[in-house]
Amino acid sequence: MSRAAVLTGVGSCLPPRAVSNDELAAGLGSSDEWIRSRTGIEQRYFAEQGTATSDLAVGAGEKALKSAGVSAVDMVLVATTTPDRPCPATAPTVAARLGMRGTAAYDVSAVCTGFVYGLATAAGLISARVADRVLVIGAETFSTLLNPEDRSTAVIFGDGAGAVVLRSGDPREPGALGPFDLGSDGAGEDLISVSAGGSRQRLSGADPAADDRYFTMSGKEVFRHAVRRMTGSARTVLARADWDAQDIDHLVSHQANLRITHHVADSLRIPRDRCVSNIAEVGNTAAASIPLALDQAHAEGTLRPGGRLLLTAFGGGLTWGSAVLTWPELDRF
Structure with missing residues:
Protein backbone atom coordinates (compact mmCIF):
# COMPACT_ATOMS: atom_id res chain seq x y z
CA MET A 1 0.00 0.00 0.00
CA ASP A 170 -2.99 7.72 3.09
CA PRO A 171 -2.44 9.71 -0.13
CA ARG A 172 -6.16 10.54 -0.18
CA GLU A 173 -6.44 12.07 3.28
CA PRO A 174 -6.33 15.82 4.05
CA GLY A 175 -2.77 17.07 4.56
CA ALA A 176 -1.21 14.56 2.16
CA LEU A 177 1.61 16.17 0.18
CA GLY A 178 2.21 15.68 -3.50
CA PRO A 179 2.84 15.51 -6.25
CA PHE A 180 6.07 17.55 -6.36
CA ASP A 181 8.10 19.26 -9.06
CA LEU A 182 11.77 20.22 -8.50
CA GLY A 183 14.39 21.75 -10.77
CA SER A 184 17.71 23.58 -10.97
CA ASP A 185 19.99 25.41 -13.39
CA GLY A 186 23.55 25.85 -12.16
CA ALA A 187 24.38 28.09 -15.11
CA GLY A 188 22.77 30.86 -13.07
CA GLU A 189 24.85 30.30 -9.94
CA ASP A 190 26.22 33.86 -9.90
CA LEU A 191 22.81 35.54 -9.93
CA ILE A 192 22.32 34.80 -6.21
CA SER A 193 25.50 34.15 -4.28
CA VAL A 194 28.00 34.69 -1.48
CA SER A 195 31.41 34.52 -3.15
CA ALA A 196 33.65 34.02 -0.12
CA GLY A 197 33.93 31.15 2.32
CA GLY A 198 33.70 28.12 0.04
CA SER A 199 36.37 25.90 -1.49
CA ARG A 200 36.49 27.87 -4.76
CA GLN A 201 37.49 31.06 -2.98
CA ARG A 202 39.72 29.35 -0.40
CA LEU A 203 41.64 27.45 -3.09
CA SER A 204 42.02 30.49 -5.33
CA GLY A 205 45.11 31.60 -3.42
CA ALA A 206 43.72 35.11 -3.00
CA ASP A 207 42.19 36.76 0.03
CA PRO A 208 38.53 37.62 -0.46
CA ALA A 209 37.53 41.21 -1.00
CA ALA A 210 35.43 42.69 1.78
CA ASP A 211 32.27 42.67 -0.34
CA ASP A 212 32.73 38.99 -1.25
CA ARG A 213 31.61 38.03 2.25
CA TYR A 214 28.18 39.52 1.61
CA PHE A 215 25.12 38.18 -0.18
CA THR A 216 24.65 39.57 -3.70
CA MET A 217 21.75 39.31 -6.10
CA SER A 218 21.14 40.46 -9.67
CA GLY A 219 17.69 41.80 -9.02
CA LYS A 220 16.24 42.21 -12.52
CA GLU A 221 17.48 38.83 -13.74
CA VAL A 222 16.32 37.11 -10.56
CA PHE A 223 12.87 38.69 -10.91
CA ARG A 224 12.54 37.37 -14.45
CA HIS A 225 13.78 33.87 -13.60
CA ALA A 226 11.66 33.67 -10.44
CA VAL A 227 8.40 34.44 -12.22
CA ARG A 228 9.14 32.08 -15.11
CA ARG A 229 10.40 29.17 -13.03
CA MET A 230 7.73 29.31 -10.31
CA THR A 231 4.98 29.65 -12.90
CA GLY A 232 6.30 26.74 -14.96
CA SER A 233 6.86 24.53 -11.92
CA ALA A 234 3.39 25.33 -10.57
CA ARG A 235 1.78 24.39 -13.88
CA THR A 236 3.68 21.11 -13.91
CA VAL A 237 2.61 20.12 -10.42
CA LEU A 238 -1.01 21.14 -11.05
CA ALA A 239 -1.06 18.93 -14.14
CA ARG A 240 0.38 16.02 -12.16
CA ALA A 241 -2.28 16.49 -9.50
CA ASP A 242 -4.99 16.89 -12.16
CA TRP A 243 -6.01 20.19 -10.57
CA ASP A 244 -7.03 23.35 -12.41
CA ALA A 245 -5.61 26.68 -11.30
CA GLN A 246 -9.12 27.96 -10.56
CA ASP A 247 -9.50 25.13 -8.04
CA ILE A 248 -6.67 26.55 -5.89
CA ASP A 249 -7.91 28.19 -2.71
CA HIS A 250 -4.52 29.57 -1.68
CA LEU A 251 -1.24 30.20 -3.49
CA VAL A 252 1.62 30.10 -0.96
CA SER A 253 4.72 31.18 -2.84
CA HIS A 254 8.18 31.96 -1.54
CA GLN A 255 7.91 35.46 -0.09
CA ALA A 256 10.58 37.02 -2.31
CA ASN A 257 8.81 40.18 -3.39
CA LEU A 258 5.11 41.01 -3.48
CA ARG A 259 5.33 41.94 -7.17
CA ILE A 260 6.81 38.52 -7.97
CA THR A 261 3.98 36.80 -6.08
CA HIS A 262 1.39 38.81 -8.01
CA HIS A 263 3.08 38.13 -11.35
CA VAL A 264 3.02 34.39 -10.65
CA ALA A 265 -0.62 34.51 -9.59
CA ASP A 266 -1.58 36.51 -12.68
CA SER A 267 0.30 34.11 -14.97
CA LEU A 268 -1.56 31.17 -13.43
CA ARG A 269 -4.87 33.06 -13.48
CA ILE A 270 -5.22 32.73 -9.72
CA PRO A 271 -6.92 35.79 -8.17
CA ARG A 272 -4.51 37.89 -6.14
CA ASP A 273 -6.76 37.72 -3.10
CA ARG A 274 -5.97 34.00 -2.91
CA CYS A 275 -2.26 34.70 -2.37
CA VAL A 276 -1.06 34.05 1.17
CA SER A 277 1.44 36.80 1.92
CA ASN A 278 3.23 37.96 5.05
CA ILE A 279 6.16 39.69 3.35
CA ALA A 280 4.95 43.08 4.62
CA GLU A 281 5.49 41.96 8.21
CA VAL A 282 8.58 39.72 7.97
CA GLY A 283 10.33 40.44 4.65
CA ASN A 284 12.04 37.73 2.62
CA THR A 285 13.10 35.01 5.05
CA ALA A 286 14.52 32.70 2.35
CA ALA A 287 14.05 29.01 3.28
CA ALA A 288 11.82 30.00 6.21
CA SER A 289 9.33 32.00 4.16
CA ILE A 290 6.80 29.34 3.15
CA PRO A 291 6.48 27.64 6.56
CA LEU A 292 6.31 31.04 8.28
CA ALA A 293 3.51 32.05 5.92
CA LEU A 294 1.69 28.76 6.49
CA ASP A 295 1.85 29.08 10.27
CA GLN A 296 0.71 32.69 10.27
CA ALA A 297 -2.17 31.99 7.87
CA HIS A 298 -3.20 28.99 9.96
CA ALA A 299 -3.10 31.00 13.19
CA GLU A 300 -5.22 33.74 11.62
CA GLY A 301 -7.79 31.21 10.36
CA THR A 302 -7.09 31.96 6.69
CA LEU A 303 -6.34 28.31 5.92
CA ARG A 304 -9.43 26.19 6.38
CA PRO A 305 -9.65 22.38 6.40
CA GLY A 306 -10.21 21.06 2.89
CA GLY A 307 -8.70 24.10 1.17
CA ARG A 308 -6.45 23.34 -1.80
CA LEU A 309 -2.97 24.84 -1.48
CA LEU A 310 -0.28 25.35 -4.12
CA LEU A 311 3.24 25.88 -2.77
CA THR A 312 5.97 27.20 -5.06
CA ALA A 313 9.46 28.60 -4.52
CA PHE A 314 12.54 29.87 -6.34
CA GLY A 315 16.04 30.44 -5.01
CA GLY A 316 19.77 30.50 -5.58
CA GLY A 317 21.43 27.69 -7.41
CA LEU A 318 19.31 28.39 -9.39
CA THR A 319 16.65 26.15 -7.83
CA TRP A 320 12.88 25.95 -7.89
CA GLY A 321 10.10 23.64 -6.78
CA SER A 322 6.38 23.24 -6.17
CA ALA A 323 3.96 20.99 -4.30
CA VAL A 324 0.25 20.73 -3.59
CA LEU A 325 -1.80 19.62 -0.61
CA THR A 326 -5.26 19.87 0.89
CA TRP A 327 -5.11 21.68 4.22
CA PRO A 328 -5.88 19.40 7.21
CA GLU A 329 -7.66 20.02 10.49
CA LEU A 330 -5.02 21.36 12.93
CA ASP A 331 -5.20 22.81 16.40
CA ARG A 332 -4.37 26.48 16.82
CA PHE A 333 -2.21 27.71 19.67
Missing part, protein backbone atom coordinates in the same frame (compact mmCIF):
# COMPACT_ATOMS: atom_id res chain seq x y z
CA SER A 2 1.42 3.43 -0.95
CA ARG A 3 2.27 5.87 1.80
CA ALA A 4 2.10 9.65 1.66
CA ALA A 5 3.64 12.35 3.83
CA VAL A 6 0.78 14.04 5.70
CA LEU A 7 1.16 17.45 7.30
CA THR A 8 0.13 17.16 10.93
CA GLY A 9 1.72 20.13 12.71
CA VAL A 10 3.03 23.64 12.01
CA GLY A 11 4.98 26.25 13.96
CA SER A 12 7.20 29.31 13.59
CA CYS A 13 9.62 31.54 15.47
CA LEU A 14 10.68 35.14 14.91
CA PRO A 15 13.37 37.05 16.81
CA PRO A 16 11.98 39.84 19.00
CA ARG A 17 13.55 42.80 17.20
CA ALA A 18 11.37 44.30 14.45
CA VAL A 19 13.23 46.59 12.05
CA SER A 20 11.15 49.19 10.22
CA ASN A 21 11.80 50.55 6.75
CA ASP A 22 12.52 53.95 8.24
CA GLU A 23 15.29 52.51 10.40
CA LEU A 24 17.09 51.10 7.35
CA ALA A 25 16.23 53.79 4.82
CA ALA A 26 18.06 56.58 6.61
CA GLY A 27 21.48 55.07 5.94
CA LEU A 28 20.71 53.98 2.38
CA GLY A 29 19.46 57.17 0.79
CA SER A 30 16.09 55.48 0.47
CA SER A 31 12.61 55.86 1.96
CA ASP A 32 9.78 53.83 3.39
CA GLU A 33 7.68 54.57 0.29
CA TRP A 34 10.44 53.43 -2.08
CA ILE A 35 10.89 50.12 -0.24
CA ARG A 36 7.16 49.41 0.01
CA SER A 37 6.46 50.20 -3.64
CA ARG A 38 9.22 47.93 -4.95
CA THR A 39 9.05 45.03 -2.51
CA GLY A 40 5.82 45.17 -0.50
CA ILE A 41 7.88 45.06 2.70
CA GLU A 42 7.08 47.27 5.69
CA GLN A 43 9.33 45.64 8.30
CA ARG A 44 11.44 42.59 8.98
CA TYR A 45 12.99 40.91 12.03
CA PHE A 46 16.71 40.74 12.79
CA ALA A 47 18.25 38.34 15.30
CA GLU A 48 20.09 39.94 18.19
CA GLN A 49 23.75 39.28 18.94
CA GLY A 50 24.11 35.83 20.47
CA THR A 51 21.17 34.34 18.55
CA ALA A 52 21.97 31.71 15.91
CA THR A 53 19.97 29.97 13.20
CA SER A 54 19.63 26.90 15.42
CA ASP A 55 17.96 28.98 18.14
CA LEU A 56 15.18 30.04 15.77
CA ALA A 57 14.94 26.51 14.35
CA VAL A 58 14.46 25.04 17.82
CA GLY A 59 11.74 27.59 18.60
CA ALA A 60 9.83 26.75 15.43
CA GLY A 61 10.40 23.01 15.87
CA GLU A 62 9.03 23.03 19.41
CA LYS A 63 5.82 24.69 18.27
CA ALA A 64 5.38 22.34 15.32
CA LEU A 65 5.85 19.30 17.55
CA LYS A 66 3.30 20.68 19.99
CA SER A 67 0.88 21.33 17.13
CA ALA A 68 1.30 17.72 15.99
CA GLY A 69 0.90 16.39 19.51
CA VAL A 70 4.21 14.52 19.47
CA SER A 71 7.52 14.91 21.27
CA ALA A 72 9.80 13.13 18.81
CA VAL A 73 10.18 12.18 15.15
CA ASP A 74 12.37 9.78 13.16
CA MET A 75 14.18 12.44 11.14
CA VAL A 76 14.96 16.17 11.42
CA LEU A 77 15.69 18.20 8.27
CA VAL A 78 16.81 21.84 8.45
CA ALA A 79 16.69 23.89 5.26
CA THR A 80 19.02 26.87 5.63
CA THR A 81 21.46 29.13 3.83
CA THR A 82 22.87 30.40 7.12
CA PRO A 83 23.95 27.38 9.19
CA ASP A 84 25.46 27.96 12.62
CA ARG A 85 28.82 26.83 11.24
CA PRO A 86 30.20 25.63 7.88
CA CYS A 87 30.79 22.32 9.67
CA PRO A 88 28.97 20.48 11.20
CA ALA A 89 25.41 20.68 9.91
CA THR A 90 22.90 22.57 12.05
CA ALA A 91 20.17 19.88 12.05
CA PRO A 92 21.86 17.49 14.52
CA THR A 93 22.25 20.38 16.99
CA VAL A 94 18.58 21.23 16.58
CA ALA A 95 17.52 17.60 17.05
CA ALA A 96 19.60 17.24 20.23
CA ARG A 97 18.19 20.45 21.69
CA LEU A 98 14.68 19.19 20.96
CA GLY A 99 15.45 16.09 23.03
CA MET A 100 16.12 13.77 20.09
CA ARG A 101 19.73 12.69 20.49
CA GLY A 102 20.34 9.70 18.25
CA THR A 103 17.73 10.80 15.69
CA ALA A 104 18.89 11.13 12.07
CA ALA A 105 19.29 14.78 11.12
CA TYR A 106 20.85 16.74 8.26
CA ASP A 107 20.71 20.09 6.46
CA VAL A 108 19.17 20.85 3.08
CA SER A 109 20.86 23.60 1.06
CA ALA A 110 18.79 25.04 -1.77
CA VAL A 111 18.56 28.67 -0.59
CA CYS A 112 14.98 29.98 -0.87
CA THR A 113 13.72 26.70 -2.37
CA GLY A 114 15.18 24.75 0.56
CA PHE A 115 11.92 24.17 2.39
CA VAL A 116 10.16 22.73 -0.67
CA TYR A 117 13.20 20.52 -1.32
CA GLY A 118 13.02 19.47 2.33
CA LEU A 119 9.33 18.58 2.01
CA ALA A 120 10.05 16.46 -1.07
CA THR A 121 12.96 14.74 0.67
CA ALA A 122 10.82 13.98 3.72
CA ALA A 123 7.99 12.67 1.53
CA GLY A 124 10.43 10.33 -0.19
CA LEU A 125 11.78 9.06 3.13
CA ILE A 126 8.26 8.38 4.37
CA SER A 127 7.22 6.72 1.11
CA ALA A 128 10.30 4.48 1.25
CA ARG A 129 9.51 3.55 4.87
CA VAL A 130 12.79 5.00 6.12
CA ALA A 131 10.82 7.22 8.50
CA ASP A 132 7.29 7.44 9.86
CA ARG A 133 7.54 11.04 11.09
CA VAL A 134 9.79 13.86 9.90
CA LEU A 135 10.27 17.39 11.22
CA VAL A 136 11.09 19.81 8.38
CA ILE A 137 12.35 23.24 9.40
CA GLY A 138 13.25 26.27 7.32
CA ALA A 139 15.45 28.61 9.37
CA GLU A 140 17.53 31.66 8.50
CA THR A 141 19.53 34.49 10.03
CA PHE A 142 19.99 36.20 6.69
CA SER A 143 20.90 39.48 8.37
CA THR A 144 24.35 37.97 8.96
CA LEU A 145 24.98 37.92 5.18
CA LEU A 146 23.73 41.39 4.30
CA ASN A 147 25.85 44.37 3.34
CA PRO A 148 24.20 47.24 5.26
CA GLU A 149 25.24 49.66 2.50
CA ASP A 150 23.63 47.68 -0.35
CA ARG A 151 20.04 48.86 -0.64
CA SER A 152 19.26 46.23 -3.28
CA THR A 153 19.51 43.52 -0.59
CA ALA A 154 19.67 45.18 2.85
CA VAL A 155 15.99 46.13 2.86
CA ILE A 156 14.64 42.83 1.52
CA PHE A 157 15.73 40.04 3.83
CA GLY A 158 14.85 39.14 7.40
CA ASP A 159 15.42 36.40 9.96
CA GLY A 160 13.03 33.71 11.16
CA ALA A 161 12.08 30.04 11.15
CA GLY A 162 9.07 27.93 10.28
CA ALA A 163 8.48 24.20 10.65
CA VAL A 164 6.08 21.39 9.87
CA VAL A 165 5.71 17.85 11.14
CA LEU A 166 4.93 15.19 8.54
CA ARG A 167 3.66 11.68 9.29
CA SER A 168 2.96 8.65 7.15
CA GLY A 169 -0.62 8.36 5.95
